[in-house]
Amino acid sequence: MAKVIIVEDDANLANIYQQKISSGGHQVTIVPDKEAVAQITAQMPNLVLLDILMPNISGLDILRELKADPTTSAIPVLLLTNVAEDASIAKGLELGAYGYLLKSETTPDAILSRVTMTLEESAPPTP
């Protein structure tokens, strides 16, 4: 059971993702872009799904802040984007994102598998 935070302004999509990921047994919260950094720092999730193109704050700026703060820098971040060759993806990976997903190409099931996989890969080694 992991804590997952989704930062996505498209309400429908966010809901769908939340639905799917919770069905995998995780605890999912949707957070608006303006409060993203604050909430993530407060809740310390195991994984963050971060949309890049958002109205108020750019996902990349949020990513930068998260990685700059040692408290949150270890949290794996999966970028959500619509465009495959976007330069933002490259930038995001440069900034330290764990990976990225193409919203339009990824079914909710695939999102769940990806989330699960990422959680497994990034889980701290069991003593």
Add this chain to the structure above:
Amino acid sequence: MSVEEDYLSLLTDLIKKQMVMLGPGVAISKARKVSSLTVSQEGQVTAIAGDPQAALDQLAREYMNLSGQIAQATLASLLEKYPNIKGIASGSK
């Protein structure tokens, strides 16, 4: 200076200037075309018979036939020295 003398002086000046500008032969030969004037070989006007203004008009016109605006300009600047004498009747050009 009487008006008569003014005219003699002005006409002489005019001829002398034309002698420098156009050459003595031409200047004097033109001056002598004005029948009412008696002109010496040096360009001195010694006598005017009849109306001096008419003589001035005619002389000016003779010179303007040759050198156009230059003659006019010369005459204009000369006239400044002789306030008693009016300019020539315009109507040329």
Add this chain to the structure above:
Amino acid sequence: MELTLGLAIITVCGTVAGIAGYFLMRRKFERELELNRKKQEELAQKAYEMAVLKEIGDRIGYSLDAQKIVEIITRSLGQLFSFSTASSMIFDGEYDKIIFECNVRETVSPQFIADVKVKMLAAFSEMLQEPLVDIDVDESVVGELVDENDKYPIASFFNLPIVISGRAVGIINVASKIPGVYESEETEVLYRIASQASQAVSKLQEVLENEKSRLSQAVESLSDGLLMVNSKYQLILANRRLSHLLGIIENPKIFDIVNALSGSFDLRTKMEEAYAREGTLPPLEVAIRDKVFQVFVSRVSDKKSGKQSLRSSSLDPSASLRADTLETAGLKPVAIVVLFHDITDAKNLERLRQDFTAMMVHELRAPLTSIKSSVAMINPADPAKMPPAVVGKYLKTIDSTSQTMLELVNDLLDVAKLEAGKFDIICDSGDIAEVISDRVEGFRPIAIEKHIEINAVIEPGLPRAWFDKVRIKQVLNNLLSNAIKYSDSGEVTVGAKKQIVNGAPIDILVSVKDTGIGIEEDQIEKLFSRFGQLESGRRNAGLKSSGLGLFITKKIVEASGGKIWVESQGAGTGSTFNFTVPFAEASHIEGTHDIKSFTTEKVAQA
């Protein structure tokens, strides 16, 4: 004896008569001869005049050089009468000196020539009415030899002043060792020639001045910046537009221009390239300060360049003519022209379009993603497995999302039609109140959901209006949906009334007033423009829209013969959108339909 006497007397008388008659006849004959000869002379003189004038005329075609005129006349003199020297003196305004050339026909002493020079300078002084002291004189002597031992001074001379366009430009002097030769009528011929030539040149100069001023006006009114530089890298011309575009003073020096261009455009290098090539260099895109230019660099040739001075050629006029012909055949590049074409706006527009397209792609893709994901959640493999409530929820999502997409696509299509000039407005007379009430009711459910009151306030007895029902509905839809979208509470009021100007009703004023977030003053300008949303960076959280609605609304209102504008006090104070609809005229009501199509070059720039 008497007979003999009588005969003798008759004979004598007869002889005397005969002789007298003969003499009389001869006199008459001679007089006629004299007249004839005079006439012939006159004709000869006229012919001579014509010939000289023609030659001058021919040469004027090549160039308007006072110097040439003087030279031609001087050289033609030989045909008219005898002289020892014929000289010309010309005032060179550019270098502030006198050019003196003396053609020696009969050998004279150097003193003779010096005297000629003195006399000419005196005459020139007189002409200019100012003393010519200390002025540089470029002197050249051609023709026969000069002999120190020759004793003859100037015995007679005359001067021909040359006046062009009111300015004394030169003097021709003819001098002779023989006294008293220049007093007759023949000299007058030359004065007439000189005067006519001067007048012709003056007139031509006037024409040239006119052409020059027209040309420089044309250059000044160019919408592009233009600069012209000669082979010595000196600035020949820089028009006002160039100064404006580069942000430098008017009448700049080459230095100012090079400075303004430094870092963006190497003028010198480009000039050298242009020199080496025929025609124009391929256009370059250059960014200078905050503008983008297309720059064309081209070499220009002057057909009349490469001319030689006639002074160096001989006294034979025909020889000079041959030389002239050769000169005109040679083309030598003399200048480089650089044209600056401002494409900043075009580039900006291009960028906006690209951004816009990118944004639209995103706006369409996101809902599609939503729909696809929603569908995936319903488990297409076995939908019966999902609880109906859940399925219902997802179906609702799919429905509303596809509705959003549909609206966006419709807007995009409308704009495409506007751009292509295929956007049709079909006006008819109708009752605007009816349309308004209908739309208000249409939006009531949504308004109620957001706890917003929505009302129509319509002035009773409104006359029939002239409008396109479908399109005006579109306008009201847009304005009402905006009003509700951008308000969290309060009320939306649609008003309609007669607009009265100077006591007379002119049209119907419809207003849509809301109590929502309002519009800031600096945003109002871009509100109705096509790329408005991009330019003002206005993207309110959660309020997705194409940004094209108001653009299309404005086009519809204007095509229907009305105007649209917005009033708002600023953020948080709500806004009122107003538009006018014209009255239906009597002719309209008879049922004539008015179809207007939009030709839109302007649409692309909005």
